[in-house]
Amino acid sequence: MVRFSNNLIGILNFLTFLLSIPILGAGIWLSTRASTDCEKFLERPLIALGVFLLVVSLAGLIGACCSVSWLLWIYLFVMFALILLVFCFTIFAFVVTNKGAGEVxxxxxxxxxxxxxxxxxxxxxxxxxxxxxxxxxxxxxxxxxxxxxxxxxxxxxxxxxxxxxxxxxxxxxxxxxxxxxxxxxxxxxxxxxxxxxxxxxxxxxxxxxxxxxxxxxxxxxxxANLKNDWKKVAIVNIVFLIFLVIVYSIGCCAFRNNRRNNFHGWKGGNA
Incomplete structure (x- = not known):
């Protein structure tokens, strides 16, 4: 049971790693095929998101499964920053879209x-x-x-x-x-x-x-269109935020497991 959190974090990050590949591929495809401003607008965000997911998922995967504590620490730091970012954006989205409505x-x-x-x-x-x-x-x-x-x-x-x-x-x-x-x-x-x-x-x-x-x-x-979309995004963000907090909590357990295993390994080596 001690390794359960490490295994779960490993599985989640492996799935994230797989998800990053088509996202990155779509961004690269758009960069070579985009012909309209709308398509070009999506190109850089998709590449950035794909690279971000790829790097973070690898850090979490290696850190959890190979007991590399410093990689898992970086993973947890990025996750914490992401939680703060999503939380702030959700509040911001509700505030800036609070005003405005169509007139009959x-x-x-x-x-x-x-x-x-x-x-x-x-x-x-x-x-x-x-x-x-x-x-x-x-x-x-x-x-x-x-x-x-x-x-x-x-x-x-x-x-x-x-x-x-x-x-x-x-x-x-x-x-x-x-x-x-x-x-x-x-x-x-x-x-x-x-x-x-x-x-x-x-x-x-x-x-x-x-x-x-x-x-x-x-x-x-x-x-008006943006307001409707942002309201929906803000609701999705709340669900995503809860998911991130759960993953972050599991990651903290995995980090403690790594520290405990490394500590026991260090004591065993000195014995």
Whole structure:
């Protein structure tokens, strides 16, 4: 029973080692095949995650199974730092996504979104031109507006549709603009239209490559989508955090076993 914790840590880290191989392989594959900004964005995080899992799992595996205490100590240190990081990120995710919600518009089955409703930290991320250029490219690559226009709906069908935050904010002009419906992603400006007090009305273009991709409503739609995703990630992180604490506790038992075995081995050698 004394070696149970060492064996369990060894098995867990062997599984982690196996998991790191396809993750690292996917990152390397993307680095050679990526053609869009979204794919390139995933390339470095995947490689970094793969290398991290590979190194840490090897340290835990060798440290537990071969009774190498200094490797197991490094493993436990990294695990403790990871627990702190996941805990802090979970709290941060709940805090920055606490504000912001879509607004129900009269006569519409979907919600519209305002950038000012979200936290200042999130607003600064999408207002940064460099960040937004990458996000805008990803939205275009995802063809989210193309999928909306392919529905070929009538106006009545459209206004009762349950649009996603991205479709509502990036693919259509705000309802307050009072544009005339042509199809889901084409809206005519009223005759004699001049600059509106609503910035997004001036920004909207029927050009499929422009639409409302630079609108404040589009940036708000991205944040609404991000908020929903981060809420889910935060919940998953709580489960992951509990798992990490359990593994860390087992690792501490394995470390004590190593110290005890090394101590007895040292005494036996001196006897």
């Amino acid at each position: 518009v009269s006569g519409r089955g979907y919600k519209e979104y305002r950038l000012g409703d979200y936290s200042n930290w999130l607003q600064k991320r999408v207002l940064n031109e460099g960040n937004w250029a990458k996000i805008r490219s990803c939205i275009r690559d995802s063809k989210v507006c193309n999928s909306l226009s392919e529905k070929n709906q009538t106006f009545d069908q459209f206004v009762n549709d349950n649009l996603t935050p991205l479709q509502s904010g990036c693919c259509t002009p705000p309802t307050a603009c009072n544009f005339t419906f042509v199809n889901e992603t084409a809206w005519n400006k009223p005759q004699g239209f001049t600059n509106s007090s609503i910035t997004d009305c001036n920004t909207w273009q029927n050009d499929p490559s422009i639409l409302c991709y630079d609108c404040q409503s589009c940036k708000a739609g991205v944040l």
